[in-house]
Amino acid sequence: MPTCHVTGIEIHLSESFVLCAPVAARLLHRRMHQVRLLEMLLKEYGHMVSVQTMDSEGFPINRRQARLVCEAIADAWSEEVEGSQDLFMPFTEWCARGRARKITRAHQPRPENPEAMEAAHDAEQ
Numbered sequence: 513m514p515t516c517h518v519t520g521i522e523i524h525l526s527e528s529f530v531l532c533a534p535v536a537a538r539l540l541h542r543r544m545h546q547v548r549l550l551e552m553l554l555k556e557y558g559h560m561v562s563v564q565t566m567d568s569e570g571f572p573i574n575r576r577q578a579r580l581v582c583e584a585i586a587d588a589w590s591e592e593v594e595g596s597q598d599l600f601m602p603f604t605e606w607c608a609r610g611r612a613r614k615i616t617r618a619h620q621p622r623p624e625n626p627e628a629m630e631a632a633h634d635a636e637q
Contacts, residue, residue: 546593553589553599557581578606 513522560576567573581589586600593599 549589549592 514525514528515522557579560578563575563577564572565575580603590599
């Protein structure tokens with residue numbers, strides 16, 4: 513009577529199983545593709561980028577923000593990584609989770625004359 517290779521328990525042929533190597537190879541190939549896709553997504557979209565824009569007063573500011581994709585792309589990439597419906601989330605939900613972008617001024621406006629410059633410096637202190 514044959515035995516189970518893992519447990520050593522005797523089993524009937526009608527209760528035994530054999531690995532289907534071609535199916536396992538296809539699954540491995542698909543998983544490797546998913547790993548490469550996830551690595552690319554983390555490299556391209558997994559960090560914040562600095563974008564320079566203008567604030568409401570016309571001063572340049574640096575804004576740290578995530579790279580955004582449209583819903584069609586998010587759905588397509590999520591489908592490629594099976595079982596990952598949470599791979600992308602709506603921007604509004606992302607902001608609600610406290611990851612909203614942080615805005616800092618690129619520079620402060622400089623006064624035209626040195627006296628005003630000193631007054632501005634004294635006012636900061």
